[in-house]
Ligand SMILES: Nc1ncnc2c1ncn2[C@@H]1O[C@H](COP(=O)(O)OP(=O)(O)O)[C@@H](O)[C@H]1O
């Protein structure tokens with residue numbers, strides 16, 4: 304495809320973006336009308352939204368359009384499964400500069416479509432407008448299939464804390480890219496394209512998870528929200544976290560303790576959940592800590608009993 308999105312025009316662009324979009328059985332009416340119609344078998348709808356902005360969430364010299372698409376969708380779909388729900392549909396608001404190559408927009412859409420496919424959802428609508436910074440605003444919907452939502456507020460003293468998915472890989476990749484390098488590839492790829500363990504969300508609900516969240520900002524920060532919402536203290540055991548040798552090498556090379564990436568690095572979208580101590584967890588869940596009563600203390604996350612004194616994760620108004 305030749306030209307810019309400006310040359311294609313609003314409706315030419317929409318035609319290109321929506322051509323051949325796959326449907327799923329949940330989609331009664333897809334893009335093309337004033338609104339889409341999505342089945343909600345449960346009769347409750349799980350809904351979540353996240354905005355990604357060029358320069359803040361991604362850089363065009365670090366990630367392809369396809370990568371940005373995969374990541375934007377993943378970030379939202381991970382929030383759906385973190386409730387214990389199955390993703391059904393995704394809506395996409397796009398702000399694009401007029402001089403952006405049309406292929407960039409189409410490849411972004413390819414990435415969004417493919418990530419939706421991985422999670423079982425479909426793109427059902429969106430919006431496009433012109434603006435200075437590329438902005439991808441996504442709303443994802445999901446279905447609980449009769450289950451109770453797994454909230455942030457259900458952790459109880461005596462529960463275990465378990466994680467599944469990657470931790471620290473995206474942050475290590477970000478550290479590499481920030482210093483002008485493009486390798487080790489596995490970490491750079493993890494930053495470009497997170498792989499949330501989608502199936503594990505609804506599975507955790509079935510395993511009796513009492514609370515759950517995805518790790519978008521950093522494990523300590525995101526678990527901090529669980530601790531606060533549940534009115535508990537959460538203690539992590541440092542030795543239960545695996546720091547891969549290659550991650551340790553990067554840490555050595557750039558002068559960062561790699562445990563910092565594991566405990567406070569965001570964007571891998573691992574799932575962290577609390578479970579009753581007697582829950583039978585499959586091997587892909589690693590127990591990394593426990594839930595403790597407040598006993599007059601603060602609702603916070605500690606590591607080996609000690610308050611984590613570095614930032615627990617990303618904060619858009621505090622982190623540069
Ligand atoms: N501008 C807003 N208006 C209303 N609710 C918001 C707004 N921004 C964030 N929230 C809500 O605050 C909570 C925390 O947001 P956030 O940290 O972005 O969650 P997540 O990391 O799961 O995306 C979410 O329930 C989100 O819906």
Ligand SMILES: Cc1ncc(C[n+]2csc(CCOP(=O)(O)OP(=O)(O)O)c2C)c(N)n1
Pocket residue numbers: 353354358359360361362378477519520568569570617619
């Ligand atoms: C260019 C660039 N700089 C910095 C980062 C790091 N970063 C940006 S947003 C973010 C945290 C997650 O994003 P957020 O918008 O907070 O998602 P949410 O928590 O709402 O799911 C991180 C670690 C990045 N991905 N790209």
Ligand SMILES: [Mg+2]
Pocket residue numbers: 352353
């Ligand atoms: Mg958010």
Ligand SMILES: [Mg+2]
Pocket residue numbers: 381382385516517518519
């Ligand atoms: Mg989340």
Ligand SMILES: [Mg+2]
Pocket residue numbers: 519520617
């Ligand atoms: Mg965040």
